[in-house]
Amino acid sequence: MLKYIFLRFVAMVPTLAIASVLIFTIVELPPGDFFESYVAELEASGETIDPKKIEYLRTEYGFDKPVWQRYFQWVWGMFHGDFGYSFEYERPVSELIGSRLFLTMLLSFVTIIFTWVVAFPIGIYSATHKYSMGDYGFTFIGLLGLATPNFLLALVMMYFAKVWFGTSIGGLMDPQYINEPMSLAKFGSIMEHMVIPVIVIGTAGTAAMIRRIRANLLDELKKQYVITARAKGVPPVRAVLKYPFRMSLNFFIADIGNILPAIVSGAEVVAIVLSLETTGPLLISALQSQDMYLAGTFLMFLAVLTVIGVLISDIALVILDPRIRLQGKAQK
Numbered sequence: 001m002l003k004y005i006f007l008r009f010v011a012m013v014p015t016l017a018i019a020s021v022l023i024f025t026i027v028e029l030p031p032g033d034f035f036e037s038y039v040a041e042l043e044a045s046g047e048t049i050d051p052k053k054i055e056y057l058r059t060e061y062g063f064d065k066p067v068w069q070r071y072f073q074w075v076w077g078m079f080h081g082d083f084g085y086s087f088e089y090e091r092p093v094s095e096l097i098g099s100r101l102f103l104t105m106l107l108s109f110v111t112i113i114f115t116w117v118v119a120f121p122i123g124i125y126s127a128t129h130k131y132s133m134g135d136y137g138f139t140f141i142g143l144l145g146l147a148t149p150n151f152l153l154a155l156v157m158m159y160f161a162k163v164w165f166g167t168s169i170g171g172l173m174d175p176q177y178i179n180e181p182m183s184l185a186k187f188g189s190i191m192e193h194m195v196i197p198v199i200v201i202g203t204a205g206t207a208a209m210i211r212r213i214r215a216n217l218l219d220e221l222k223k224q225y226v227i228t229a230r231a232k233g234v235p236p237v238r239a240v241l242k243y244p245f246r247m248s249l250n251f252f253i254a255d256i257g258n259i260l261p262a263i264v265s266g267a268e269v270v271a272i273v274l275s276l277e278t279t280g281p282l283l284i285s286a287l288q289s290q291d292m293y294l295a296g297t298f299l300m301f302l303a304v305l306t307v308i309g310v311l312i313s314d315i316a317l318v319i320l321d322p323r324i325r326l327q328g329k330a331q332k
Contacts, residue, residue, distance in 0.1 A: 005315070012307050019303040024071045027287075027296050034087045034290045035063065061085065074296065084293025088285065093297045097279060103172050103190070104278040107197060112259065114202045115209060123213025128240060130218065138210065145207030154200045154273045161196060171275050172197070178277075201270055209252070216248035246320060253320055256313035261302040 035054050057063075062070050077084060083093040126135045171178075172193050177186040220226065221244050229239045268280035279298065286295035 001315075001318075005311070008311050008314075012311075015307055016300075016303060020075060020300055021071070023296055023299045023303065024074065027290070027292050027299075028067060030290060034292065037290050038087070057087075061087075074293065078297070078300070083297040086286070086291055086294040088289050088291045088294070093294050096282070096294065097298065097301075100277055100279045100282060103276075104280070106190070107172070107194060107201075107276070107278060110194060111198045111202045111205070114198050115205045118202070119206045119209035119213060123210045124217065124240065124245065126210065126214040127217035127221065142207040142210045145203045146211075148203065150200055150204060150270045151273045153203060154196070154270050157196050157200060158274070172277055197270065197274055197276060200274070212251055213248060216251060217244060220244035220247050249320065250317060253316045254313050256309050256316065258306075259309060261305040261309065 035058055039049060039054060062073060065073075074084065081094070083097075085091075086093050086096050089096050122138050126138050129135050173186060173189045174193075177183075177189050180186060217240075221240070223244075226239060226244050229243075230236075234242075268284055270276070271278045271280040272284070283295065283298050285291070286298065
């Protein structure tokens, strides 16, 4: 196991190196840069700016240098904790992302817990009561959740929250708590505003997980070891949860590689609709304005979380399922 983990960490180095090149290339592909977009935006609104100031800024931040030189400067800065400067927000990238990271992770974590708490019992019930009225009902709700766009559900729930309860759910807290230190009242406001985003973001994930748990558990329940356990008089709950349910979670463990970056990135479209102060809208804004250091650093952060998440999921799969081996070959 230790040898496997060491080799995986060694493999991460070229993987992240290639990812950094691809990220930097993609961010640089659109014609022009942030300063050209900024000047065009000012001219469209009828404002003017001194060209000498733009040239000074381009020189100051190295935009007059070749692309390869700026790439190595960016990577070298990340190794020293310098993630660059956001031109649009006029703040260091590390400070800007850090200011939204806590709320993003809190929202994503609560959403994941909500998804698990709802999906696991329903998935088990649907698999053990196949073709019952409850199974058909949950299947209908699941398909409805998959078919409904999250942004549309967010708009509908915003409307009913305002009409029925007189509550404005835009943002993740009341305006008076913005930029204030964390307190019990502020935390309560965050939790109150988090109900709708958690339901909206978790709907599609819950529906998909219910279907996958049902399908995988049904497949396990047909296997010989389950039939043998039932024939020996093993209690029904134990006969389902001890091994079949555990084996049906392989897909869930394998998805950890996607869960880690999702916790940080958040649901971008829903966050924009609900005016959430998370990192998702920040990334979209950076890509639109060609704010290179902000967009590149954020995407690189997601790449690091992805390779770490894949490693964690591979190790967890070996622990969960004894049939899986790290060597990738049959054992005698």
